[in-house]
Amino acid sequence: MTESPKCKKSPFIKAGDKRNSLRAIAAGGAHLMLNPMRWTVALSAIAASSARSNEDSFNALFNEITGGKKPSESRIFLETPRLADNGHSAAFRVYVDSPMSESDFVKSIFILSDRNPRPFVARFDLTPLNPKAEISTRVRLNGSQNVHALALTSKGEWFTAHVPVEVTESACLDAS
Amino acid sequence: MAARIITPTNIKSNEPFEVRILIQHAMETGYRLDLMGTLIAKNVIKNLTVTYLDAVVFKASLGTGIAANPSLQFWMRAPQNGLLKLSWEDDLGVMGQAEKLLEVK
Numbered sequence: 379m380t381e382s383p384k385c386k387k388s389p390f391i392k393a394g395d396k397r398n399s400l401r402a403i404a405a406g407g408a409h410l411m412l413n414p415m416r417w418t419v420a421l422s423a424i425a426a427s428s429a430r431s432n433e434d435s436f437n438a439l440f441n442e443i444t445g446g447k448k449p450s451e452s453r454i455f456l457e458t459p460r461l462a463d464n465g466h467s468a469a470f471r472v473y474v475d476s477p478m479s480e481s482d483f484v485k486s487i488f489i490l491s492d493r494n495p496r497p498f499v500a501r502f503d504l505t506p507l508n509p510k511a512e513i514s515t516r517v518r519l520n521g522s523q524n525v526h527a528l529a530l531t532s533k534g535e536w537f538t539a540h541v542p543v544e545v546t547e548s549a550c551l552d553a554s
Numbered sequence: 555m556a557a558r559i560i561t562p563t564n565i566k567s568n569e570p571f572e573v574r575i576l577i578q579h580a581m582e583t584g585y586r587l588d589l590m591g592t593l594i595a596k597n598v599i600k601n602l603t604v605t606y607l608d609a610v611v612f613k614a615s616l617g618t619g620i621a622a623n624p625s626l627q628f629w630m631r632a633p634q635n636g637l638l639k640l641s642w643e644d645d646l647g648v649m650g651q652a653e654k655l656l657e658v659k
Contacts, residue, residue, distance in 0.1 A: 466622070467622070499619030499620060500616045504612065508611065508612070512627075512629055516621040
């Protein structure tokens with residue numbers, strides 16, 4: 379049986395698209411219906427597994443940084459637009475409540491993302507020469523997600539916070 | 555690669571002020587394709603150091619999660635006039651420097 383041009387197009391018909399499905403039936407052959415279904419299922423499985431692996435690598439990195447310790451969810455304040463139009467560049471500010479004295483200061487601040495292909499965003503090292511533990515930067519976000527911050531003080535305490543960001547146009551999707 | 559260090563014009567001795575660093579860098583993620591369809595290698599600023607009077611005041615290592623042309627802001631104090639020096643290195647080993655004289659009133 380030779381394949382019609384319609385048949386070749388079939389992988390791009392969405393499962394829920396009734397009009398295209400009917401057209402596919404009209405073109406004849408039950409396999410035409412099966413093909414698009416298989417494609418959609420396969421694609422969603424790939425998407426789900428990559429989202430899960432991103433989350434796994436985030437959790438692994440989080441535990442690697444803290445050395446398995448459970449950070450307390452306090453003293454860090456994050457500021458970012460609730461809705462970031464452009465995932466290629468979203469303003470991000472992290473502030474840690476600390477006296478920044480010789481005996482008690484914030485040594486390191488980590489920024490992590492739980493859905494980027496690489497969860498590590500940045501690490502900043504501060505000293506008592508900094509009067510405030512506050513950093514502003516611009517981050518790349520691959521879709522709506524939580525952005526996490528971790529802070530280590532000179533006393534060895536860990537603090538964490540996260541903020542949800544909605545991203546309209548995500549980074550990393552296009553190959554341009 | 556050009557870089558800029560932006561500080562307030564009016565710095566008072568030992569008063570906190572915010573420093574802003576802007577570096578021209580593509581911060582390649584390693585996922586982009588060029589016109590021929592080949593992958594562009596990952597290239598980000600892996601190490602960045604700011605010193606003032608030869609003491610380190612700020613260190614950063616950036617990942618692919620930082621937007622192209624990184625902008626970084628942090629707080630510091632300056633007790634006296636001195637040179638604020640910025641240096642960085644990216645994954646390809648390209649190094650860059652910038653400096654600015656802080657005039658303290």
